[in-house]
Amino acid sequence: MSEIFEKLSLYLNYPFVRYALIVGVLIALCSSLLGVTLVLKRFSFIGDGLSHVAFGAMAIAAVVGLTNEMPLVLVVTVVSAVLLLRTGQNAKIKGDAAVAMISVGALAIGYLLMNIFSKSSNLSGDVCSTLFGSTSILTLTKTEVWICGILSVLVIAVFLLFYNKIFSVTFDENFARATGTKAGAYNLLIAIVIAVIIVLAMNLVGSLLISALVIFPALSAMRVFKNFRAVTICSAVFSVSCALLGILISILAGTPIGSTIVAVDIAGFFIFFMAGALKGGIKR
């Protein structure tokens, strides 16, 4: 046991490990906050779709040769998020189909671009690390940690300030609109915040596993708790604990960070599922 602690304290002396922990916790917190809303609005897959868009944007940035790809990726993802949530309401192509279309399309185009224009000799390695985020969280610079920190604080502030509106719009959009809440504006806000979170989260788990960060905390919390506030708080705590645990395990065991966090999330979900079943008795 003491061996593990020695190893941990040794690793924690490295700044990149500390950065990874800070960024990991922040991203886990942000993604879980909106996860509840997304799951309830039947947009579980938007995380997946948007992360593929971000992957495509990254490929374009790499091809054009941008050194700092963050701004481009952010803009493209925000625009797609706005379009996707808008089509969700009244379009000829329904929400889930639109998400699937954009998701697959962006993934294909991104890979195609990387394949044609890439100068790198290790193409599949590049693609793999963008998709699964295998190492990028360990190569964060101080600036990136700051950007991530500031954006996270913004996301959390927006969520807290608009918590009651987000609840109204999620529970019953028509009622909210009929009583004068600008539901369209809040949907737009939710879309932008989601896009920001996804671009942030790509550093941590890569584009493929972002959905997991969004969905698992919310679904686990919903097994056990019965009101919106408790579900939100629980999913935030769940997400942060799983992220911390996942990062520590991956450091100790040398496993890829993103997949390890998701594995911990899955284990957590089963524990909550059982707890919910026990609590609810035979009823559910």
Added chain:
Amino acid sequence: MSLLTCQDLSLGYDGREIVRGLNFTIGPGDYLCIVGENGSGKSTLMKTILGLQAPIDGKVLTGDGLKPTEIGYLPQQTVVQKDFPASVWEIVLSGCGNRMGLRPFYTKEEKQLARENIEKMGLTQLTKQCYRELSGGQQQRVLLARALCATRKMLLLDEPVSGLDPKVTAEMYDLIESLNKSDGITVIMISHDIDAAVKYADHILHIGQEIFFGTKDEYVAGGFSQAFLKGGDD
């Protein structure tokens, strides 16, 4: 003075017209039932009154100090709500949303209002309960309490008894009647149930091929409703 006036209203969606030439007014304390076959445009009319949808032609005017956002709306349940983790308290309180503007949190007065309406609907024992675990009748009363938080003057009810058993249905109608009679709240109700409409409402709006608007007595006396009354017995 009338609370709500519809002038030469034409309704529809995607540019397709369903109803045209709709004219009626609703005064304070009225109890109006909107009846008609499926697809006749009842729900479209309701959405237009609430401002969720623009009319193709004509106007919806509110008067007598009623703002368009102060109509209490009792919608039909959506799929999303069936497994939504929310307590009775959270849902009823969200009815106060139209007083908030950009203010992020609820005030003491708004919380008090929510408490009063929960009590009025007989839900005090269930305040902390989860919405999805309530019975159908209880869920409707929760949504009614929320609608009451949003209004002091007018309620719009979209088939409030659909899916309820006969006993609960009767209770629901009594509750609505007492809101109308004792609290003086104007009620507009969409209904399939013609018998109940004739029993409780004082005005009837029948939309379909032909449009009828008038008092209940005129509706029953006129031969107009006979076919529909008989057909709507089931």
